[in-house]
Amino acid sequence: MKVIIGSKNPAKILAVETAFSHYEAAIMSEDVPSGVNDQPFSDEETIKGAINRAYGALQASGGQIGIGLEGGVQKTEHGLFLCNWGALAEKGQPPIIAGGARIPLPDGVAVRLLAGEELGPVMDDYAKKENIRKNEGAVGIFTNGQINRADMFSHVMKLLLGQYEYRKRG
Ligand SMILES: O=P(O)(O)OP(=O)(O)OP(=O)(O)OC[C@H]1O[C@@H](n2cnc3c(O)ncnc32)[C@H](O)[C@@H]1O
Ligand SMILES: [Mg+2]
Numbered sequence: 483m484k485v486i487i488g489s490k491n492p493a494k495i496l497a498v499e500t501a502f503s504h505y506e507a508a509i510m511s512e513d514v515p516s517g518v519n520d521q522p523f524s525d526e527e528t529i530k531g532a533i534n535r536a537y538g539a540l541q542a543s544g545g546q547i548g549i550g551l552e553g554g555v556q557k558t559e560h561g562l563f564l565c566n567w568g569a570l571a572e573k574g575q576p577p578i579i580a581g582g583a584r585i586p587l588p589d590g591v592a593v594r595l596l597a598g599e600e601l602g603p604v605m606d607d608y609a610k611k612e613n614i615r616k617n618e619g620a621v622g623i624f625t626n627g628q629i630n631r632a633d634m635f636s637h638v639m640k641l642l643l644g645q646y647e648y649r650k651r652g
Contacts, residue, residue: 483507484545488514488535492616494551497635501643510545514538521600522554528567529579536571547572549642551635553619555587555595562592564601564620568638570646578649580641582634585624 483505487498490513499509515538516522516531535550548571556565566582587595594604602615609623619631 483547484543485509485547485549486539486543486545487511488516488539488542488548488550491551493619493631494635496632497551497639498549500632500636501639510543512539512542514542516550516552518552521595522552523557524554525556525565525567525581528552528554528556528565529569532567532569532579533571533577536569536577540571540573547646549639551638553601553615555592555601556584558586561586561589562595563587566634566638568635568642570642572646575649578642578645580638580645582638583621583629585621587620588624591620 485507517534518527518531522528531552532550536548540548550569553566556563563584568580570578605614605620622630
């Protein structure tokens with residue numbers, strides 16, 4: 483089985499590799515457009531990004547499965563929350579979709595996103611580190627390392643793969 487991830491982000495790639503570790507799967511990655519804003523601002527937009535990446539990866543490759551993982555934020559009455567979504571695409575089938583863990587962002591980060599900045603660079607600036615988005619992620623910083631970005635996307639991947647297996651059972 484050939485699986486293509488629609489991103490070159492190492493945290494996303496690690497999550498997909500971990501999820502498929504019990505499969506005889508060749509895992510590849512391709513930088514495909516999400517078709518949404520670089521900083522998605524709702525669950526709806528983030529899901530669309532994940533689906534677009536999944537089908538984009540499938541089309542780019544001739545593989546059997548395309549995976550799209552997308553990060554965004556969602557406004558709530560309790561503040562701006564991180565949101566993460568995943569999609570699994572198979573040719574001729576509707577997408578399989580799953581959501582990830584969510585936590586609120588501190589006001590100091592939220593105001594900058596609301597002013598139009600992207601979370602990736604804002605996080606590096608806020609935490610005085612580099613490439614957080616490719617490593618522990620915002621979720622890793624604000625959970626004191628309890629859940630990093632790959633862990634969080636690994637959970638999304640299990641939810642996707644489990645639904646895929648259930649579909650295959652018929
Ligand atoms: O290369 P791609 O796959 O695009 O990976 P990305 O890190 O940009 O991730 P997304 O496009 O899925 O995320 C949308 C935006 O949110 C940022 N982002 C999302 N989750 C993050 C996290 O946990 N830590 C830091 N930045 C994050 C990211 O840098 C983008 O600005
Ligand atoms: Mg991005």
